[in-house]
Amino acid sequence: xxxxxxxxxxxxxxxxxxxxxxxxxxxxxxxxxxxxxxxxxxxxxxxxxxxxxxxxxxxxxxxxxxxxxxxxxxxxxxxxxxxxxxxxxxxxxxxxxxxxxxxxxxxxxxxxxxxxxxxxxxxxxxxxxxxxxxxxxxxxxxxxxxxxxxxxxxxxxxxxxxxxxxxxxxxxxxxxxxxxxxxxxxxxxxxxxxxxxxxxxxxxxxxxxxxxxxxxxxxxxxxxxxxxxxxxxxxxxxxxxxxxxxxxxxxxxx
Amino acid sequence: xxxxxxxxxxxxxxxxxxxxxxxxxxxxxxxxxxxxxxxxxxxxxxxxxxxxxxxxxxxxxxxxxxxxxxxxxxxxxxxxxxxxxxxxxxxxxxxxxxxxxxxxxxxxxxxxxxxxxxxxxxxxxxxxxxxxxxxxxxxxxxxxxxxxxxxxxxxxxxxxxxxxxxxxxxxxxxxxxxxxxxxxxxxxxxxxxxxxxxxxxxxxxxxxxxxxxxxxxxxxxxxxxxxxxxxxxxxxxxxxxxxxxxxxxxxxxx
DNA sequence: CTTGACCCTTACGTAACGTAATATTTTATC
DNA sequence: GATAAAATATTACGTTACGTAAGGGTCAAG
Numbered sequence: 001x002x003x004x005x006x007x008x009x010x011x012x013x014x015x016x017x018x019x020x021x022x023x024x025x026x027x028x029x030x031x032x033x034x035x036x037x038x039x040x041x042x043x044x045x046x047x048x049x050x051x052x053x054x055x056x057x058x059x060x061x062x063x064x065x066x067x068x069x070x071x072x073x074x075x076x077x078x079x080x081x082x083x084x085x086x087x088x089x090x091x092x093x094x095x096x097x098x099x100x101x102x103x104x105x106x107x108x109x110x111x112x113x114x115x116x117x118x119x120x121x122x123x124x125x126x127x128x129x130x131x132x133x134x135x136x137x138x139x140x141x142x143x144x145x146x147x148x149x150x151x152x153x154x155x156x157x158x159x160x161x162x163x164x165x166x167x168x169x170x171x172x173x174x175x176x177x178x179x180x181x182x183x184x185x186x187x188x189x190x191x192x193x194x195x196x197x198x199x200x201x202x203x204x205x206x207x208x209x210x211x212x213x214x215x216x217x218x219x220x221x222x223x224x225x226x227x228x229x230x231x232x233x234x235x236x237x238x239x240x241x242x243x244x245x246x247x248x249x250x251x252x253x254x
Numbered sequence: 255x256x257x258x259x260x261x262x263x264x265x266x267x268x269x270x271x272x273x274x275x276x277x278x279x280x281x282x283x284x285x286x287x288x289x290x291x292x293x294x295x296x297x298x299x300x301x302x303x304x305x306x307x308x309x310x311x312x313x314x315x316x317x318x319x320x321x322x323x324x325x326x327x328x329x330x331x332x333x334x335x336x337x338x339x340x341x342x343x344x345x346x347x348x349x350x351x352x353x354x355x356x357x358x359x360x361x362x363x364x365x366x367x368x369x370x371x372x373x374x375x376x377x378x379x380x381x382x383x384x385x386x387x388x389x390x391x392x393x394x395x396x397x398x399x400x401x402x403x404x405x406x407x408x409x410x411x412x413x414x415x416x417x418x419x420x421x422x423x424x425x426x427x428x429x430x431x432x433x434x435x436x437x438x439x440x441x442x443x444x445x446x447x448x449x450x451x452x453x454x455x456x457x458x459x460x461x462x463x464x465x466x467x468x469x470x471x472x473x474x475x476x477x478x479x480x481x482x483x484x485x486x487x488x489x490x491x492x493x494x495x496x497x498x499x500x501x502x503x504x505x506x507x508x
Numbered sequence: 509c510t511t512g513a514c515c516c517t518t519a520c521g522t523a524a525c526g527t528a529a530t531a532t533t534t535t536a537t538c
Numbered sequence: 539g540a541t542a543a544a545a546t547a548t549t550a551c552g553t554t555a556c557g558t559a560a561g562g563g564t565c566a567a568g
Binding site: 057058059073076077080081083084087088090091094095097098100101102104105108109169227228229 | 311312313327330331334335337338341342344345348349351352354355356358359362363420423480482483
């Protein structure tokens with residue numbers, strides 16, 4: 001069974017131009033060409049195309065995909081790991097960009113006049129109101145009210161406080177990542193100073209006794225979600241942070 | 255004081271070609287041109303360039319930057335917020351890509367022969383060993399040994415278990431995000447089924463009594479780091495998850 | 509046999525410059 | 539003042555992965 005460009009394009013969800021292009025760069029050649037010049041593809045090509053599209057989704061360049069296709073599983077494994085690392089670096093970079101944007105927004109807001117601010121937050125709260133009305137509309141049960149209440153109670157909707165905490169936390173994590181990079185010990189004075197800032201920040205939300213802070217450190221180290229979160233900053237982050245917190249708790253907290 | 259292209263390039267850390275380009279597209283015109291055709295820049299242009307480079311770092315396109323520069327702070331605020339959202343979507347996308355890669359790696363590893371596996375993990379453990387030797391070399395104190403011990407104890411270095419947990423957790427979070435999108439209640443059976451998976455997964459790491467699980471839900475909702483982590487999946491994620499967990503704990507756990 | 513759907517190749521446009529190639533002008537040195 | 543080195547200019551091609559025509563054959567149905 002031979003497929004023409006249009007048919008294969010429809011099946012695979014890509015454009016005819018793309019198939020032309022893949023042919024041109026030698027990524028996916030048709031099974032054969034008729035003497036009318038038409039391209040004809042068969043099952044084998046479809047399977048290759050599937051692989052191509054899979055790797056493309058993962059963000060590989062066509063050039064890399066070309067190499068991947070001619071490699072064995074073992075080499076692909078290495079390529080995937082390498083690509084994974086790049087993506088993780090992207091995460092770090094983007095997180096840092098977001099953090100910078102937040103700071104800039106705060107700064108600009110400081111420069112706004114009051115009427116501008118009201119206008120801006122007017123948009124914000126309008127959107128929020130919309131969401132709440134949506135909640136009430138679709139699940140206007142008492143239970144849903146509890147959710148709204150919970151939201152209010154936690155006060156994380158206080159934008160300014162939230163932004164401040166997020167920025168400070170982010171800075172602390174980055175400082176710690178720097179410290180790891182420099183090869184500092186988690187018990188060194190420099191690191192412990194950073195941890196002190198960490199403790200104080202957290203202390204605004206919990207009543208952090210020595211035991212609770214140690215417990216929090218354990219949680220950091222053991223909890224998969226935290227591991228993933230802190231990986232963004234540095235692969236050794238949780239262990240380092242956990243140990244530094246434990247040391248801080250035992251030495252500094254009564 | 256007038257700067258030639260080379261001087262301005264050196265000061266600002268960009269290339270001469272870039273300045274030519276910015277002139278060509280009208281993003282940054284020189285203050286004036288001599289009758290020899292040379293471009294001359296002054297302080298005002300330097301300030302504009304600073305702004306351009308700042309926005310470029312944040313990932314804006316030159317086209318967008320051109321608009322940004324002719325707008326007031328208020329409109330910039332809106333643009334920054336919009337850009338922030340794009341970046342957050344990038345975070346979600348990249349996270350999902352990493353998750354897919356992890357699954358693929360697991361799959362490929364299943365296909366490897368034993369000797370291949372040993373070879374691959376040989377690399378891994380060699381790198382890990384290197385790191386540990388580095389630790390001992392630079393901070394070979396008993397305290398550092400504790401860190402290594404702590405690392406072993408948590409057993410998160412068991413790659414297969416870790417990958418599995420991470421994938422499952424990720425799937426659960428995504429399923430929850432879908433549920434929010436569909437407008438489901440956190441108390442609905444569908445959501446509670448997901449939460450059950452969540453509970454079981456967490457239960458492999460902690461001894462989750464009713465109280466502890468409720469405590470964990472509080473932690474999710476109140477802790478800024480968690481907020482940031484869960485934002486990746488959906489802006490309403492923590493509140494939704496927190497309420498669903500609380501409901502699950504009260505109803506299902508003894 | 510016509511008509512419309514499909515096929516082909518050629519080629520320009522995209523973003524933001526890097527990298528020549530070639531020509532002119534300024535600056536430094538002798 | 540002559541010469542060389544450094545800096546400047548313009549022009550233009552290369553990069554990624556196609557989208558979007560333009561202009562012109564081919565195929566299947568009625």
